[in-house]
Amino acid sequence: MPLQNRVTPFGEIVALEGRGLVMGNRGVLHDDRRRIVRYSNVKRWIACRIEFRGRRRSIMQPKRYTELFFLDEATAFSAGHRPCRECRYADYQRFRALWEGCHGGPAGADAMDMQLHHERLIDGNKRTYRSDVDTLPDGTYVALDGEAWLVWGGELLAWSGAGYANRKSRPARMEVDVLTPRSIVAVLAAGYRPGVHPSGW
Numbered sequence: 001m002p003l004q005n006r007v008t009p010f011g012e013i014v015a016l017e018g019r020g021l022v023m024g025n026r027g028v029l030h031d032d033r034r035r036i037v038r039y040s041n042v043k044r045w046i047a048c049r050i051e052f053r054g055r056r057r058s059i060m061q062p063k064r065y066t067e068l069f070f071l072d073e074a075t076a077f078s079a080g081h082r083p084c085r086e087c088r089y090a091d092y093q094r095f096r097a098l099w100e101g102c103h104g105g106p107a108g109a110d111a112m113d114m115q116l117h118h119e120r121l122i123d124g125n126k127r128t129y130r131s132d133v134d135t136l137p138d139g140t141y142v143a144l145d146g147e148a149w150l151v152w153g154g155e156l157l158a159w160s161g162a163g164y165a166n167r168k169s170r171p172a173r174m175e176v177d178v179l180t181p182r183s184i185v186a187v188l189a190a191g192y193r194p195g196v197h198p199s200g201w
Contacts, residue, residue, distance in 0.1 A: 001015070002015045002016055002017050003015060003034060003059065003060060004035070004036045005036075005059070005060065005066065005067060005068055005069055006018075006019070006020065006068075006069050006070075006161060007024075007068050007069065007070050007075065007076070007079050008075070008079070008148065008159070009075050009078035009079060009141040009148035009150075009159050009179050009180075010078075010079070010126050010143075010148060010179060011039075011078075011079040011080060011120065011121075011126050013029070013036050013039070013068065014161075016161035017161070017162075018069075018161060018162060019050070019069040020069045020070045020071040020072065020075070020161075020197075021050065021070070021071065021072050021073070021195065021197060022047050022048065022049075022050065022069070022070040022071075022072060022073050022075070022076050022195070023047075023048045023049070023050050023067055023068065023069055023070075024045065024046050024047040024048050024068050024069075024070060024076055024081045024084070025045075025046060025048075025065040025066060025067060025068055026039075026040040026041060026042060026044075026045045026065075026066070026068065027040065027041025027042035027044075027065055027066070028041050028063060028064065028065055028066060029041060029066040029068075030060045030066045032062045032063075034059075034060040036066070039124075043113045043114065043116075043117040044109070044113045045079070045080055045081040045082070045113070045116065045120070046081055046082060046083070046084040046085075047070065047073060047076035047077070047081040047082065047083055047084060047088070048084040048086075048087045048088065049084075049087045049088060052086075052087040053087075071159065071160075071161065071163065071197050072194070072195050072196050072197040072200075073194040073195035073196070074139045074141065074150055074194040074195070074196050075141070075159065077139065077141075077180055077181075077184045077188075077194055078140075078141035078148070078179045078180045079120075080116050080119065080120035080181050080184075082095060082112055082113070082116065082184070083095050085109055094192065095187060095192055096108070096109075096112070098187045098190040098191060098192050099112060099183065099186075099187050101190055102183070102186040102187060102189075102190050103115070103183065103186070112183075115183050116181055116183060116184070119181035119182055119183055120181060126179065127181070128143065128177040128178055128179055129177070129178050129182060130175050130176070130177060130178070131175065131176065131178050132173065132174065132175055132176075133151065133156075133170060133171055133172075133174050133175075133176045134170075134172060134173060134174075136151045136176075136178065136185065137151070137185065137188040137189040138151055138152050138153060138188065138193070139151070139152070139180075139188045139192070139193065139194040139196070140178060140179075140180045140185050140188060141159070141178070141179040141180050142156070142176040142177060142178055142179060143176065143177040143178075143179055144156070144176060147159070148179060150164065150196070150200065151170065152196065152200055153170075154169060154170050155167045155168065155169060155170055156168055156169075156170050156171075157200050162199075163197050163198070163199030163200075164197060164199040164200045165199070
């Protein structure tokens with residue numbers, strides 16, 4: 001039975017086989033029996049490398065942060081996570097520089113986390129907004145008929161825990177619900193190219 005530690009583009013924490021390509025955390029979310037008991041415990045939601053400097057952890061240790069896993073970086077962005085400053089320093093610096101260009105002035109981790117905290121949730125639910133799909137940069141997730149789709153080139157790719165199994169042409173002149181937070185969409189539009197699962201290529 002898989003642990004409940006995979007994260008969907010909607011930000012939901014679910015039980016799925018496999019771990020994906022990106023790890024992250026939102027603080028301590030599980031109890032001593034490794035059951036998820038809260039959605040978030042901190043404002044700092046980060047996306048990390050699966051492996052870093054040979055460090056090894058036992059998953060969901062009591063009173064330690066909950067290891068969360070994402071299909072890829074684009075999925076982590078959609079859920080509202082940003083690159084980790086420690087294990088992904090080069091990605092973090094590139095992300096931060098583009099953020100500062102988009103949002104006017106210097107911004108460290110605390111400022112980015114505070115902004116993303118306001119953009120992730122509303123009344124305990126995923127915060128979305130409407131936009132024309134034609135205007136969205138690659139790497140943005142949108143919701144269509146209750147499913148999450150990745151904007152990638154001229155196509156939309158359907159998310160699944162194992163990869164992108166279905167795809168269809170990106171529709172023209174159609175308003176959609178955007179899952180990826182606005183601030184991250186701006187960074188993507190400014191040129192950040194997120195990591196995407198090989199099934200998307």
